[in-house]
Amino acid sequence: MPLSAPAPRTARHVRRVTYQGFEREDGLWDIEGELHDSKTHALPSLFVPGGMRPPGDPIHHMRLRVTVDRQLVVQAIESSMEAHPLSGCKAAQQALQTMVGCSMARGWRQAIQTHLGGVAGCTHLRELLFNLATAAFQSVHEAFQGAGDGPPRHLGQCTGWDFAGEGVRMHYPQFHTLTSNAIEK
Known part of the structure; x- marks a missing residue:
């Protein structure tokens, strides 16, 4: 059953998050996540000529590819930040490599907090990583x-x-x- 009809309102923010799981020919699995944030109105920006980001222009557009084995242990991790609001954001990508060797099966959220918490990482990449484990469980049958x-x-x-x-x-x-x-x- 769908949600009830909403009260009168105006859209202000759009967040799209997608996950996909891929079985590789070498027996490993790639789990990919993508996050895309945008506003429905113009917004001040340091990176856009004229200082304003047009409606629909991404504030955050980030991707992750985490390669896991059948036991959901991270073998490799790759990220991209196609859009980010601050010049220091991209530096958070380096810390992602500390997640190699961590298990998505047990203690995943704690491992993310330990390795990427606070200013060591990026809030949005952490958010993508949290739910990447669910996509991995849905993709890798052996994980069940x-x-x-x-x-x-x-x-x-x-x-x-x-x-x-x-x-x-x-x-x-x-x-x-x-x-x-x-x-x-």
Whole structure:
């Protein structure tokens, strides 16, 4: 069901974020993210002749390509900043290399904060990285597998995959009615 009709309003900001996953011939996976911010009105700019950025002109336009193995460990990372509001923004790209060797499967957000938090990185690239892990899980089937005989990682992580729920009963009956406490033991 769609959202209800909105109150009268005027659009002021547009953010587009997309993710794609690609299986490579060498057995690795490329997960790509793109972020594009723009305004619907003219905006002051240091980089645009005349000092004004026209409506629709990107304020942020950034891309990431993170190469992972089947266990979602980062093997390589590449970025581009086609549009950014300040001259110092591009320097944040260097710190991305500290994410090589980190795992998207466990502790991903903490690793991002540790390596790229504060002024070490870029807020917008961090935002892209956070959800890049979800795209990786959706792309790399092996990422859904559990460790040994344990349940797949996505079980117990949302209402639809509740161990006591219908989804687990139908698709993973061997784990139906397990609790998160039983798995941790």
